Amino acid sequence: MKLSVILQNAVSALYDGQVSADMVQVQKTRKEFDGDLTVVVFPLLKFSKKSPEETGKELGNYLQQNVSEVVVFNVVKGFLNLTISDEYWLNQFNEISQKESYGFAEKNLGITTMVEYSSPNTNKPLHLGHIRNCLLGWSVAEILKANGHNVIKTQIINDRGIHICKSMLAWQKWGNGEEPSDEKKGDKLVGEYYVEFDRKHKLEISQTASVSETDAVSKPRTQLLSEAQQLLRKWEAKDTEVYALWKKMNGWVYEGFDVTYKRMGIDFDQLYYESDTYLNGKEIVLKGLEKDIFFKKDDGSVWCDLTKEGLDEKLLLRADGTSVYITQDIGTAIKRFEGFPELAKQIYVVGSEQNYHFKVLFFILKKLGYEWADECLHLSYGMIDLPSGKMKSREGTVVDxxxxxxxxxxxxxxxxxxxxxxxxxxxxxxxxxxxxxxxxxxxxxxxxxxxxxxxxxxxxxxxxxxxxxxxxxxxxxxxxxxxxxxxxxxxxxxxxxxxxxxxxxxxxxxxxxxxxxxxxxxxxxxxxxxxxxxxxxxxxxxxxxxxxxxxxxxxxxxxxxxxxxxxxxxxxxxxxxxxxxxxxxxxx
RNA sequence: GCCCCCGUAGUUCAAGGGAUAGAAUGAGAGUUUCCUAAACUCUAGAUCCAGGUUCGAGUCCUGGCGGGGGUACCA
Incomplete structure (x- = not known):
């Protein structure tokens, strides 16, 4: 029974009008009125040229005579409430009872969708924000499966960069060889050294006159930060010792994360590590530069001009050639579509504070000529606030x-x-x-x-x-x-x-x-x-x-x-x- | 400064332009010889303000007020 189609016919039969589908509004009857389904008659008045009540009655009579399932009707103001026969509902119920996985799409749509969620940094344990992110991403993935999609659950693990080097340095200096234990999971341990770095770093700043708190990578102002950057450079040069330490500490973090994910009941089909993809992005950007999609400033930094799109200029490579956050995201996106040629859609489950970032990312991918950029979606979710406001690690209000x-x-x-x-x-x-x-x-x-x-x-x-x-x-x-x-x-x-x-x-x-x-x-x-x-x-x-x-x-x-x-x-x-x-x- | 998002009962959340704005919790009153009372029933309580569009606005538009986020080589 397609009530909306029948209604369209009814209007043309009664009033000789051509009704488009969106003018026929059928909704559930509110429980304070009698009936099962309700037709909103206001949009149809221009055809009937009669009062809402009269139009409702005429339509009701028509339906009652022509549709066996409609037993009785009543009209309240401009609302035509229809009561559907018990027989109809029982038949529906019988039919439903036979079904195997009722409610789920019966056939596969042949659409492969990748859903990214969680995507943590490896220097801090997961917190409440990650929980919302993980639960949303996982659930959306399952819902898409129920709708007949093929789904690849994924995350990008930000395992590289100055943040993990800070933890590494702190552990080297003050760790005394501490390792994860039953009382302290690996992610917690590494997180503590990250905090310790921050504490000692601040201490150094306060003890040194006329030192600004700047974290600028190009100009470290403290001894500690410059040592951390030294580690990062060694890491990029694949220094054996540094690389081994990095592997060891990240390994601890992954073991810790696994426990959390398992407890949470979420899983992934495919993992991406920033350490594998960050060079990709850089290459792509340099190619884009050759093709004049991007441009270089006098200091050597590479930018994308998005002023025509109503946005600003966006930095893609620093003057020293190192990449920024968005650079690796460009690389990762391309790697994914290359790795899964059947991929039709990519959904990023990421907090709303990154709305601008993804807007820019998708524009850039489009500029680079990737048509699939139109199939990328930022599923932007709101942040979780505490009564005191935002969660802040400095104030110790992070909910672990x-x-x-x-x-x-x-x-x-x-x-x-x-x-x-x-x-x-x-x-x-x-x-x-x-x-x-x-x-x-x-x-x-x-x-x-x-x-x-x-x-x-x-x-x-x-x-x-x-x-x-x-x-x-x-x-x-x-x-x-x-x-x-x-x-x-x-x-x-x-x-x-x-x-x-x-x-x-x-x-x-x-x-x-x-x-x-x-x-x-x-x-x-x-x-x-x-x-x-x-x-x-x-x-x-x-x-x-x-x-x-x-x-x-x-x-x-x-x-x-x-x-x-x-x-x-x-x-x-x-x-x-x-x-x-x-x-x-x-x-x- | 500029850009984006959000203002609904005391509180936390609903409401694909449609009827008398729904729940939950908290407050008050009731229900257990009966299939699990983590339940059920009843009462009181809300659209930030001012305009506009519409037959009809919590929802769309404009302005104001209030809150949040982003944006200046962090991720």
Whole structure:
């Protein structure tokens, strides 16, 4: 039943008008009115040349006579509310119940999309900002898969540069050979030496008169910084000793990161390291210079003129020939499209503070003649603010990823023990449950917010477990499983005619929407749409569960139907949460 | 200075130009001999200000106020 097409026909039949598709507005009926679907008649008045009420009635009559599924209608102001037959909804439900992975695209679109997320520096542990980045990127990748894309999950690891040299220098000077241990993961250890460098560096500045705090690479003003740069130069020359140290310390960091990623439940298909790609970018820029796409200033630095595009000039290579951040990004992008010739789209999940950077990057790639630059997208997400404002490492307000997840586990444990259904759960499964619930709370908390918007995180008020939260949905899922365990399996069941209760119909309607929600989430790159949908379904199910008995229904057929409805609700919830990287427990 | 984004209940989030702006939390009142009360039901509470476009504006346009981000060889 394509209601919008039927409506177009209706208007031409009744009023002799040609209606374009966008003038036909069909939406869900708000729950305070009777009906399932609502037609907004205002745009059609120019054809009917009658009042909204009259037009609505005429259209309603037409639909009632010509569309068997439309049972009754009512008109409120300019809104035509249609009630669709129970038979229709039951048929939909029967059909859906047969499907294997309901809601997911049935065929592969043959589009390969690369999604980049996380992309950390190797001098600091992952923090709350990375968590949002990782969860978003991972979820968007899964949502695209559900929409029939081939997806390559990736990250660029910024493993090279002055930052890691600072950590290396500090470790050489004051490390006494310290190595990662059970108490201190590798990424934490390296991060501490980075901080230590900064501390000692500041100390040196304060002790030296008339030294500015400038970090300029070309003119180091402190002994420490100049030593760090010495290391960087040695690294670029592949000095054996420096290279070995660099490998060792980065190795520690990767081991630490792996633990964090694993805990978070995210993964990658393909890794890129800046140390492998940074020379690429430089080559490309020099070639662009030869072709006069870029230009050289008197001091020898290379620039791209973007004033015609309404932007400024952008530096690509410093006067000493060293590359800047964007240089390696140019190289990496090209390497990716060369490495995967089938690649159709590239999505960068990166914070909104880099909006300008990506605008420039895509312009430059286009100038270099890469048509695929149009298929590059910066999925820009808002930053996470603390009540005190931005996270600042200097002020020690950075929320560490490992600590936060550990905290969530602890809270989940405490709440689960307090609400005391733990006895029913085997002892060896409890810890897994705590992680499931704790991370469920955290992931849902972050993903339910529109990616584009910035969000607030208050570390003092721990993430909630009641209301619109991950655990609420997990709890509902567990409840459903409990019902299913108690129900006698009746696989032969097939409902024929049944008068649906309001609560039952509500659930079926929501379940019918699921494929459309996945589609929209894919088009908008928004896990939030999935999260909000899962919440709606959960609320509706709980309302149903509370007011209608499933296992004590009047007839066997009714029991079978309600069990099937519960089972399907559970399946959709599990599927939706799965797209967010949230697992569901059988009991909690 | 210039550019971009954002201002919705006390608080955190929703609302593809459409009906009486939804939730959650917090506040108040109720629900457990019944499938898991991490639940359910009810009450009070919001579109920063001023114009404009539209049959219709939280949503689009202009101006103001407030907040955030970027931009001067960091990543």
């Amino acid at each position: 990823a490992d600590d936060l997840m550990q905290e969530m586990h602890k809270t989940a444990k405490a709440i689960t023990e307090e609400l005391s259904k733990v006895e029913e759960i085997p002892e060896n499964e409890r810890d897994e449950l705590y992680w499931m619930v704790g991370l469920g709370a955290l992931k849902y908390f972050i993903l339910k917010v529109d990616p584009k918007k910035k969000m607030l995180f208050d570390p003092k008020e721990s993430v909630d477990f009641h209301g619109n939260t991950g655990p609420f949905i997990q709890y509902t899922y567990a409840r459903i499983q409990s019902v299913l365990r108690k129900a006698e399996k009746n696989s032969e069941f097939r409902i024929q005619d049944l008068e649906l209760k309001r609560e039952e119909k509500e659930i079926i309607k929501l379940i019918c929407e699921y494929p459309q929600i996945i589609k929209e989430a894919g088009e908008n790159y928004s896990p939030a749409l999935i999260a909000n949908y899962a919440y709606e379904l959960t609320k509706s199910f709980n309302h149903f569960y509370q007011s209608i008995s499933i296992l004590a229904a009047e007839t066997d057929e009714l029991i079978a139907f309600r069990v099937a409805l519960s089972e399907m609700s559970g399946k959709v919830l599990k599927s939706a949460l799965g797209l967010l990287g949230i697992e569901v427990p059988e009991r909690m």
